[in-house]
Amino acid sequence: MTSRVILISPAITAALREARFDDGCPLDDSGLRQARAAAGTLPAADRAWVSPTVRCRETADALGIDAVDAAELAGLDAGRWRGATLAEVSEQEPEALARWLSDPGAASHGGESVRALCGRVATWLETAARAPGRCVAVVEPEIVRAAVVQALGAPESAFWRTDVPPLAAVELSGRSGRWNVRLGRPLGATD
Incomplete structure (x- = not known):
């Protein structure tokens, strides 16, 4: 039996534009417009999930995906850095940020x-x-990164070496614990 999982990153938000840890902000007008334009471009799915964040829910809705919230697909808990920009954290806590970016076990x-x-x-x-x-999941970029690391059997240190653009699809297909990965197809692109 082959399983297919399509992971879709959310459309653009102010937090993504500002390199800010998610603070629950909604899609901006551009992101909403792009997501609506991509509606109907995904293959039919048997199941659909969504990260329980505003931007993922709004992206799923704009794409016309009737998805169920999945707590296990929540974005990474950034703790006290939530809402701060990467530049702010780098200035205020440079050692903690460096440790977090270099040690997968750190939760600085x-x-x-x-x-x-x-x-x-x-x-x-x-x-x-x-x-x-086939299942579809509209998820935070870090969920896509973690899924790719897992699917490829890559070390956790590879997490930060995977860029996930807004409103892109990563497709995993597999069976018996072995996954194949198709990276970064923009929504609306044809095969």
Whole structure:
């Protein structure tokens, strides 16, 4: 049995434009317009999930995806850095930021480590792999990164080496614990 998982990153928001840790901001006008324009470009899915964030929910709605909130697909908990820009954190806590970016087990911000996030996403992927057919999930970029790391069997340190553009699809297909990865197809692009 082959399982197919399409992970879609959310459309652009002010937080993404400003390199700011998610603070619950909605899609901006440009992001909403792009998501609506991509509606109907995804193949039919047997199941659909969404990260429980404003930008993921709004992206799913704009794409016309009737998705169920999935707590296990929540974005990385940035702890006290939530809402701060990367530049602000770099200025105020340079050692903590450097440790977080270099050590997958570090949770310098008081939130979740990359290792914990990768483990959570790996568990979700195992569950998704047991169901036949295709599923779609509109998820935070860090969820896509963690899924790619898991699918490729890459070390957790590869997490930061994976760029996830807004409103892109990453497709995983696999069986028996072995995944193939198709990276970064912009929504609306044809095969």
